[in-house]
Amino acid sequence: MKTKAPAVKVDDRVQAARLLHQVITVGCTTDQAFARTTDPISPLSREMVYGSLRFFFSITDQISAVLHKPIEHKDQDLWALLIVGTYQLQRMRIPPHAAINETVGACEGLGKPWAKGLVNAVLRKLALEKIPERTFDHPQWMLDLIMADYPEQAVDIFHANNRQAPMALRVNRARISPEAYRNKLAEAGIQASPGWLPETLVLEAPVSTEKLVGFASGLVSIQDAGAQFVPELIPLESTTRLLDACAAPGGKLFHLLERYPGIDATALDVSTTRLKQLDLQARRLGHDTFTTLQGDASNLEWWEGDAFDVVLIDAPCSGSGTIRRHPDIKVLRGAKDVKKYAELQLALVENLWRTLRPGGTLLYCTCSLFAEENDKVVNSFLQLSGGAPQVLEISLPVGQATQFGWQLLPTDDDPKKTTDGFYFSCLKKTV
């Protein structure tokens, strides 16, 4: 069957410039910008959008330095095109003349042929410049926060954030053994190496989900190797009543169901659209034994009063641990957002603590690097709640201990085993 969408091939540079424009001017995330596009997105334009965001700060510094006057507000798509052009010129294996010609040509596609001279002049000048190394390509507030939290490791973190993350898989052990799945991958010509856990596989090179053997039939999911540590941290029994309080899109919940079949799990999320996505993934993986609830985890309107044995809070956060996968975070987020997230995170922990039975465990996690969203949230909670929570000791084969938990960083030496930045803290409700 076919739908009526016109299938006209859009020029890669025009597409990349439009997508980047959506992110830097309109303020969408890359995921949103990609989802809104009806045309198929080519791998080249995808690479140009991600790369432009990864090196956004040094690229825009350079363009501003050679422009005589700033680009007008109504022509911000040209500004995006200049960024895409400079990225190609300096960071991709595209010969300079091709990068310049194709980018100049893209002015037509944006409906602004009058800008050809300008784009040509800017890119020709930049073709001769050497790439400056001064900014680490992070906004100042982020540099400050990371340097304060990780004085020894900050520079390594900045460099790691600007690399591409490997594609990690989680084999659905309820359906197939990791060895058998790895053989299936090998048959399909996809090379994978083992990760930290038996069910983790890391691909040599990323592939699309259509080409991933058994993806549609639920043998495997795509999930960062760090996010896969959750079942290691909260061993569950078959009768455990679990609440996953910010469940969608469901990766961590499904992992727990795959590892501990039979648990009595409830998936709570505030967004119905995101719950629909969770449902779709659940069907793909064949998980149908959990309960879904739509509700706001910062109040108790959804709660029927039966206490949970284990509460998992994978809290909304700045995502600063996932910059390798979402370089738009560096451009879109500000220091104020971190404060707002920290307030929400504390409210979530305080509220959900009440749904935990005495003797039960709460696992708080974020994909943030900032102590403000991690140890400091736990610390505030401990201050507020007196003696009742006991911090459990955590230890993982990678990462480092913090005062109240464990921090994963994107900086591991073995590139195949790197994880995103994650924070975990385990709190036990004393009887």
Place this chain on the structure above:
Amino acid sequence: MAILEILEYPDPRLRTKAQPVEAVDNLVRTLLDDLFETMYAAPGIGLAASQVDVHKRIIVIDISENRDEPHAFINPDLEISGKEIEAEEGCLSVPGVYESVTRADHVLVKALDRDGQSFEFEATGMLAVCIQHECDHLEGKLFVDYLSSLKRSRIRRKLEKEHRIQALP
């Protein structure tokens, strides 16, 4: 993987009734990969094996915008329910034609996956419509069969004319 040639209406081979798959082996899996590749390249949102002249009961579907929700059904068995909905349909075997067709809003599919394991799948809305459209192909049926004979013969003449033009040296 390979992009296969899609038969076009009124090719009589599209009227062949497809046979059940006896064993989900590597040949079937290769065909699935090729069907997906052909469908994504076309680009379409669903493709039946019948449309590439392989008369086995296999369909592939992906109606997602991001092209990242592939579904494959081998030996699909449909149970139709729910209210009727009207949607504009097109078909890779009837290029350039879009017409409204009325179908059920809800289907329950029993089928085998690419590992030969049986599974059940429920769909509503556009996904349900697309599954019904593809399963029709396996019976040798096309969406133009739901239209009036006048419309159908007009479409037939239009496509025959296009095929004659394409055949010119």
